[in-house]
Amino acid sequence: EVQLVESGGGLVQPGGSLRLSCAASGFTFSSYWMSWVRQAPGKGLEWVANIKQDGSEKYYVDSVKGRFTISRDNAKNSLYLQMNSLRAEDTAVYYCARDRAGTLAFDIWGQGTMVTVSS
């Protein structure tokens, strides 16, 4: 079964750090661009970052540039999001998603992991 499973969410204080993980199974992980997408409570979807198959290209939404880092380990079929200098506005469910063909259309999504930034 093709599947993405996120982990690592939780409660963190403003200014703190958190590392999210996404475990992929059922497909050749190394063949796909991957993205992180977040959704604040009661709000819409926001694309956060993506990474090329070999990790050589990475792109970020302006609001997280310099604070978040996307990475992957193809040997472990895993995607990561290192989040530093967290702010209240980063509070959201974070989804990892598979890009079906490199055009930022996401055909497989994880169940999401909740990140809450609060003192």
Added chain:
Amino acid sequence: QSALTQPASVSGSPGQSITISCTGTSSDVGGYNYVSWYQQHPGKAPKLMIYDVSNRPSGVSNRFSGSKSGNTASLTISGLQAEDEADYYCSSYTSSSTLVFGTGTKVTVL
């Protein structure tokens, strides 16, 4: 990058057709044929319904169709069913090699 503009809500009776618009700029919707549409039920992850403006993934009902004219993309749901009640989001590739989502539309089946 500002979010693409969608109507906050659209409603229709069972069997009717509805259309959701998604308006951007020449730097996103108008500049590329990389518009996607997602359906999201409460508490669930989004589901891809349309990609590359008008293509349906395997398993998605042919009642869902997409199109684009200039800076505005559209999703049409024909033969509206109760299970179609959900939030819908468009998205587009941008000139900055990033992605922008729409503001989201709540579809209500009357």
